[in-house]
Amino acid sequence: MVVGRITDLLIEEPQLLHKVRDEIQLVVTELTQMKTFLRDADSRINEEKVRVLLAEIRDLAYDAEQVVESFLVKASSSERKRLKQENKYRTKMKDIQTKMSVIYDSFGDYNIISMLEHPESSDSAQKLKRFQTFTTVEPELFVEFHGDVDRLVGHLVNESDDAYPLISICGMGGLGKTTLAEKIYNHSTIKTHFAGLAWVSISQKWQRRQVLQRILICLVHDKKEEILKMDYHKLVENLLEVQQKKKCLIVLDDIWSNDAWDSIKLAFAAEKSISKLMLTSRNVDVAKHVNPKGLIHQPGLLNADQSWELLRLKALPTRGDHIDGARDYARMEKMGREMVRYCAGLPLAIVILGGILVTKPTFDEWKKVYDDGLSSLKEGKEQLLNILVWSYNVLPPHLKPCFLYLSKFMEDEWIDAETLYQLWIAEGMVLSSDKSEGETMMQVAESYMGELVHRSMVQVRFNDLKSSVTKFKSCSLHDLMRDLSLFRAKTEDFFETIDLREDFHFNSSVVSPIANARQLVVCYGKKLPGKEANSYFIKKLNHQQHRSILFVNVDGHRSWRLPLGPSFSSFKLLRVLALDHTWPSITSTLGPLFGTKVERVLGSLVYLRYLSLRGSDFETFPWIQNLVLLQTLKLDMQRFIFRPRMSTDVLCKLAHLRHLYLPDWQHAYSRKNFKLRFNGLSKLETLENFDTRHCEVKDLPKLTSLRRLKLVVSGGYDDVKEMFKYLSGLALSSNSCLKYLALSIEISDQDGLKNDPDMIRQLLWNPKFNIRELSINGKLPELSKLYEERQQLNHTPIDAYFTGITKLKLKNSDLEEDPMAVLEKIPTLRELDLFHAYKGREMVCSAIGFPRLALLRLLCLDNLETCRVEEGSMRILQYLLIFSCPKFEQIQELALFRKLGLHPVPT
Template sequence: MRGMQSFLKAADASAYQGDEQVRNLVKEIKGIAYDSEDMVDTFIFQVASRGRYGALKRYASIFDEWIDLYKTGRKIQAIQKRIHSITNRWKTFNIKNIDEGEGTSSANQKQQQLRRTYPHAEEEDAISLEKDMEALVAQLITEEERRRVISIVGMGGLGKTTLATKLYNHSLVKRHFDCRAWVFISQQCQRKDVLQAILKRVSRNTKEEMERMNEDDLVEKLYEVLKEKRYLVVLDDIWSEETWDLLKNAFPINGKVGSKIMITTRNKEVALHADPFSLPHEPRCLTDEESWVLLCKKAFPKDVVARGDFLDADMERLGWKMMKKCGGLPLAVVVLGGLLATKKSLYEWEKVSKNCNIHLSEGQLQQQGVLGILALSYHDLPYYLKPCFLYLGLFPEDFEISKGQLIRLWVAEGFVTLQDEGEGEGTMEDLAEKWLEELIFRCMVQVGRRGSNERVKTFRIHDLMRDLCIKEAKVDSFLEILHDGGHMEVADSFSNSVAKARRCAIHLEDNMNVPWDQRSSHLRSILFFKTVVNEINIGFGKRQMISICNKFKLLRVLDLGGDIPFRRLDREIGSLIHLRFLGLRDSFELELPSSLGNLRGLQTLDFKLYDPPLGVRPVCKVPNVICKMKQLRHLYLNPFLDSGHMRLDTLSNLQTLYDIWAGSWIEKDLSKLINIRKLKIWFTERKQVETVLESLILGLKSLSFIFSNEFSSDKTFPDLKPICRCNGLSKLRLYGRIENLVPENNPFPLNLTKLRLNDSQLEQDPMAILENLPRLKILLLGSNSFIGKEKICSTRGFPQLELLMLSVLGELEEWRVEEGAMPSLRHLNIRYCQKLRMVPEGLRFITTLLELKITGMPENFKDSLQGLDGRGGQDLYKVQHIPSITFLD
């Protein structure tokens, strides 16, 4: 199996990718690899199943064991015969060693010729993004001593080349530079050809003279020519840092003042590598209105568009519907418009609308569809990133994907291995996060929300990129998607591949019934996604759960997606011994069987309950079998589970322990959890807090997330001073009364980036302490965290704070902000502070503020900002510089 993986990796990196024989060979070997994996995992399941019987039955099953061994041996022999057969055919067809990287590149050369760009071929109907143009023209004509690189970065089809062409031909740019050159790079960069193309534009050397020069001579000659001129060189479609390194020595760094290089690339890392001091420009997607204008320009003659009466209501409705599928990607809009230009009737438009995705995939744009252009980014991915990208196709359209959840799934799927973890990259989760960042840098996924430490929290994938995931995944039997009552999102022509699909995503809808009997028993992953909001998933129940457990014995990932409509998890769950990820979110009444302890390889067990009500006691127990899961890395419980009795001392790999009730395990086991990173505990006694604080000093130095509390009797914290010794702590949440919060007894570590206080009942203003935390970016002062009347933010206080929330501070009357306080504040949220008379005068000095939200405040407070007529009140001048001000009841 390792040999087959090595071959597939080498084939992926070779120049043979376009060869039909090699593609078939790779597909066949992938099939053998899948069958080998199934055979091994099935044998492991058989052995483990025998181990669950008593002694007498175990002796009686020796004969069955011999039979299983014999059958497995025969399967191995059959696989070896298939491998020998492939090897013989390989020799018969005279295919060279794939490792050598030699092969025909005619397909690549043709593709490169079709995609070649020229500076004179300016897009006539492009949507002009004036602000982008103004900013970039200003950068290009700025006279700086050192050569600068201006980068335009974005996903394929976003209009990078179109924008670069407009800039190249801009009148101010033409006048500013002594010479200009445009060269198309692409993935197969031929250094000599590129250097000759630039030299041809900026010098008088003849073709014959340049042909006689070797690459070193060309570099030297080009350097000498450019040194005496203010030059602009455009490198269009540069893919790798290595390509830049091959070319950069030809461009003088300290030549004539104001010289520039402009590059377009799909990889932000390339841009930052070329010039780390220049911020890459990332064009945005088009708005719906801009997309509509572009579509009409492409679909209709200019004189017709000018009249504005060219569409009836039905055609306009269809046009908007199809335009929405383009997701603001200019390339997709252009392809769709070109197609509609040949369709004149409503009937023809309806036909295009029904197969819009197919037309976008196969539309003719230089003989490539939109997905063909986007696929270049996929094929450029390193081998280890390709399955990570394809995995994103399992998620529904427009789904906000949690970074942490995805990373745990990648690890469970085996994309990141323990061997990777041992190569100095930190944990498997750290490496997976690095890979996700690489996909972001390559513009293949879009960032959603970032945390206080600027790490990505959520992200999305463009609809057309998702279509690419699904298209590429079909070829490798990588996944299938079920929705609309069992309808497959995968095309029928790939039914044979789907029959062997390794992963299945169920996009649940009302009354959906999944045909499990038609699904392959070799599935490794089943993920449920609820796509209908506020509807009960009637089609999935206990019987379907038992069916999953009985049929899919090789499952590694089972994510039920939350809101499970049954109260008792069947004991058959214990038969899924290969399971590494079990997701049972939002299941606060679910009873768990003791057979859960059979899942010895489980890495993630997720019972997380979002927004649990405070003070609610647990209603059901977790069996004390978690300690058997020695591979467990992430344990998400919820406050409704009576978890305080659990034994955890064997879980040395545990990184996340979330929403667990305090109990005897604190004294016995907490200090043994040496890899803990995230910890959230619910308490009932003050003494338990003291015990945890002692453990924090002794064993939990890498703690970095949450420490929260809710008491049933005494709500007062003991001395929190030990927390400040947790130098790795970056996020802290405290629920409960805090005494003596004074500078000399400050419990907060200096590395803290996020702090939330609830029910702290602080009588003295905590700002004098909190504003001195140098890295604090998010401060959430919740209900009754402060019961005083006056709060002051001092000059130079909160140097890094970006988000501040004041919520349900019932006694707060006056809040003063001195000039120079909170110089980085971007978001301010004031909620239900009923006695607060006005916004602080000092807000007018905070020029970084982007958003002010005011919720549940008295009418006089709102009137001081809005005025009775909505034209502004007496305090409006304090906040009128803020772009977004919203008032909510």
């Protein structure tokens, strides 16, 4: 990582580093040579002296990077300071070289030998190309659980008097409890039988209010904002009411203790209920405590044949380019069966072993894994732990920090993949040398994730492959994998965590001046920290050379004001700063902290690559233009103020910016006619919340690297027409990179776009726009007319052009003909909102219509009386809301809908 980052600096800052380039290159060369010893050293990490030596090497590499960046910080301010620093810099580099000599001597003393990298790991580009194909859904690895699924589903839908009120799946970690529960939860019979489904992970660190909030949001999703404001007693009351009104299945995954259940049990009826509970736990006593009359299912270990079948599915894929006729399957099976014996029938251990073997396509490589790994599996009774540790040790070097980084996040948290990639890149963990021609760093980061997924180190959820910039939507770690990641991160001083919710008893010995972690995670929540915590926190920061600080709002509660401010002024080398969902503190017992001063402090962090103020309550700062190395800037905050003196081209100097999230302009304040400019942002890949009222629309065609754009246009017809001209210049360009467009149009003219059918036709049917989300507020031409004209012009079925829209909202459209006949032909449509959009009395959805629609809202359709849904239509619809339709009488095929919301006319 350090070698890659220093090399990038030599490329990015050739003029400033010209006079000291030779010294830097010498250090890079020596670090690279030192790297050849690490493979042998890593294999002996259990030896204390080797472990200490590895820590020294890591610290030395960080020190070398710090010297280079320190020189850049001071040299960039003026020529005089640069000349003054050169001699000091050379002295520091000589000190590092002296330390390197001592380490080289230690290699000899400890008999650590230099080893050339394996050809597979040395050719990163070839490896990345290979694993690009694995950013697709993995084959189903589900062995011998099908009978259990059917049997437990039968118990859950049983409504007789002797039905079980609770189904518990219990057993040791790695047994597949959650996998089995997921299969049951997603079973078609369950979805049909229960009107409400909720899944919540409890784990070791649970908070009763958050647990109840998550359950209630799953059951009543349209009241999410209201639920987030409820206190504990109100949550209990609402949950009991929901469970009494409709059949619900609530899953409590990974519940560890009786105390966890006791804290939430008031929200569940003690007597017989039409709703059911299912839980998973490592402790069977918890299940008995929850309900002694419940059914307890304890999955068994896999036998030899089942174990081999699971390993075969994972390690010997037979799809696509991976069918290899030259493989010696007979000998590989024999060896695989021998290795899998040491997994003791645990599914997780087998899948992890398969994740190692799947990267080894030949028999000889399997034999080497067998020879190298079998002894470690024999050594102890903790087979699963040995397999997990082994899987980490054999990771390629570039994947190890990516895996360790995941343990920064909360237990059972699903981490947004896009955000994670941006953090990896900003931290310098994604190597530019792995980027092939035409590839973005985000794509390289996703290939890293693809490798981790393929090795079964990480669990992922997938985006729609046709409509998303990233194929993975989010990722998470199995709790045992997270334990491993946390342990290794601590061992390697990868990052440090400070939890300000805990009680601190501060003394001078608590803050160690020799602490080496460069990355810091600060956890905070509703509980206010005392003076001791504040003091500990500030002193801790002053003793660290942090490159990265993530603030994690554990409780999701924004009432606490963070005790920061001046402490940031010493973080000249900070690369990553995430202040999501924080409120700045203006004063505290320690004196002035946040407020206007924090803006000046943040503006001095000139080496920031990532700055996120998402969901926070900050005022903007004109010093943002100083952060010229920013790659990711997230300003989608609670409040945003453009000061009168702030220039419209404040962003134009951020030439390295690739991902920009602008504020929600409904809560932003700016002077009249203030419009942000985007000149010079040629590398920008993501741009969200671009509003034509506050952003200069004529700059759009200049953003030639844009892949994702969320655009809002409001005003008269001329405003929309101007937007369309510049948007067309961007989207229809021959070198356009646009893959995802979310467009919202609010037109104030009386006729809306009714007299401009060509624009609507282009937006709906021109695939080059790549529109995925479309919202139009204003009168429209009849959709059937547009449909017919399109077919006449192209002689092509409409389906070929409705290729990408996943979300569609039509408001005040003034349509007299039933729009469903056209809208149901959009094959990718998942969400549809019709708000004052249709004036007719009947809607008809044909048998083949809406193949992927999951959510339908019919709002304020004053004349609507019936909605006829033919059998087979909307076959995966999960949520239907009919609101304020005073004449509405009936809808057919209600059995299709898991969740149905009917609301009377508001009084």
